[in-house]
Amino acid sequence: MLTTLRRAGRRALSTKAAVSDFSQALARRQPTFPVPANNIRILAEPREFYTSILDIIGRAQRRIFLSSLYIGSSETELLQALQNALERKPGLEVTIQLDLNRSTRPGKSSARLLLPLLQAYPGRVHVNLFRSPHLNGIMAKLVPPRFNEGWGTWHAKIYGADDDIIIGGANLSKVYFTNRRDRYIHLQQNSRLADYCLDFLKTVSTFSFRLLPSNDAQPSSQYSYPQEDYLVDWPDSQTHPHQIHTKVESAFKTFQASHLSATPSESNDVHLHPLIQGGQFNVREEEETLHSLFDYLKTDETRPLLDLTSGYFNLYKPYQKLVLDAKNINTRIVAASPLANGFYGSRGISNRIPEGYTILERRFMKEVRRRGSSVELNEWEQEGWTYHAKGLWLTPNGSQDPVLTLFGSTNLNARSADIDTELSFMMVVPPGKEAEEKDSDANMVLRRRLAEEVASIRAHAREWRGEERTVRPLTPFMLALVKDKL
Template structure:
């Protein structure tokens, strides 16, 4: 006779198999096999009723202010920078700190972008709060280690971002999180289109995002008042100090530290992922892409996704990026997936944020036209002209910054989306540090799927036929792309 322990173990395994089958059967046939293939990624279950898809920049800003004004215990924000005119946002943070004496605020930005010369840089805007609330207001500034040596001294501030930025966008308060690709600047609140997904009452997801920020803060500089004490590798200025927290590690040599810390974060959350996911819940996989630190979750996940879809022989992929310099490996996935149709929306030159800029940066929209031309030539050579369509987004007075992927069929709304900070280009893959999420929606969760479909259609409503083949690209721009193409 079997022992009681063996019988119990067998029942547990049977229950696990039943739960796994029940979870898989709740998904659309196109994506049922994906969770098993993504088993090395941590994941979260989220009630679809707690997810809100915002459509407009004004909604994004209103939601952000509302969250800050009702903060109880913590505010955690990650972005590229804080715009010079965002006094209302700074005031909202100050009022929240005054109203709640126990409130902690943690902010993480890119150092190069946040310390540009000028009277209203991110660092200067936030310094008064750091000085007033030294124990509760914390500002970390990540600096890419790729720009070092003589280049660091020679490259002008306006161009030093070419060697990598802190690019993850997280806007969290207590147990709610707003994930976007938008930065904290007036145009992103008014007339610069992006994506915005708000998650309410999500303790584990919010804690992950908070831990992600705290993890990177360990190997980032700290904003401090000018009278503060500094140590090795820190930077002193008349207005503020930039303190390096770990003098035993040079800030140019954080690669191993960063890789280990980010890998440990993912491993920790993978180990604490519940055995059984609720089949009625949305499933989210956090994907860190930090090429310079050898963390390539996004790249691995997209390879799995496209190979999976190509094997099944179906699916319609909508892909968009405000900066369409599609990463070579992603181009190959699209070109080699003959069974997967792909509709792409890129920014028209006039909708590019660099359109009309002075100097070399003014050529950036033209550079993207050149990259688009090369991609469409590759589409023709691969015999994919019928399955890959490129459109361009343009709206009078607006710029375009949205990015992501949706998976649907010709007759059904999306059952999967990728969203977050990634532009899906070479910069995002190799030199910037990104955080995005792959989200699977249960087959019967029609309302949320329709909302994702509406998100796609809202983007396509301002999209027309790609006109890049008709545009001329100057030889100088082609040469520039050849030199710095991976930085676009």
């Protein structure tokens, strides 16, 4: 499958030419959305992300669609904004897609938080809960609720209303709105892209459970079950929820094929290519695309700069190979320091997770040194903050501004590749005008904003200190138990 994207011949190219060729080839096999650069906002802070979500909900006329791992139990303001929108516009519908295991934990869960909306607006609010089939059999009964998401989650982050969409890596919870660093890109007034995102969530709903109030709901199948004061309803009586692999693979591939453009755009707009990664369902578009990108960059003689970041740095082995083998690319990586890891100081065995990442980083850096690769690893730390940003940026010869970025839900690690279900976007920005008109050229302004995004992340990056840290004896054993899929 990868070969359909790779170049037939070899010739020396600049980074911009290689990326342009790559994007044109990608458009022939992936959905492609031209977006004017003026309609793309790079949001800088958690608070800006939150206020932007409240703003698009507050202005919604027809539809609101939200996809997240979960909604935090204290997000009453967000729920009130949804209720106000439903009251204001009687024809408006709300579609919410969450992860079942994370959203139905005992106590004040996302499911219980959403029940009042379902009860007050029947037929207008739809809540769907995806459950990874990777956890099945006796283990599905034995694994406690706090740990069952370790076998895979619904991880895509999409926040949309009418024709506005915000894509990033943040969940809908207080910490992501206040002091957890992430990435967020607001795509404004694009009906085609908004339709795509909502259609994607509707596709996922066909193999997800439905959340229903238990007072008057009837189970749709023998696989539905009551929990607390709601019903977790499985709509497909012909398919066991643990055996959806073939159905999901077919649905995703059919969905992507239906959104291919007959004639890829050659406009000067920014091109967005959505990538679905569902490794357990044999859907690996992110993986195929990154292999293709590196293949196009092999003969780039200008030594481009690749910036890569992940809050949970356990770079997927095939991606490690791409980075380590790319002798003509300078790579800078930013990972969370242990203090900036969201699991730092947590209770129980999960407090060893930051140590697990230290072990994984040591292994990676050992290989970097062995090969003599042009790779630099830094760790992000800011007092009172945690780190959750993820993605990559590609900059020609390291002295200009990025022409390409990958953003969305992927952590670029083994979990994202193999067991979580992700949606990310490859954004390719045309070069624009490099001369005196660059301040008024929308593409150049967007590229500068991307450069500022990288700089703001690296402002809190310091030299990696993993070799100096202490790792307790049982941590390597814990890492082996989860097969390095932290």
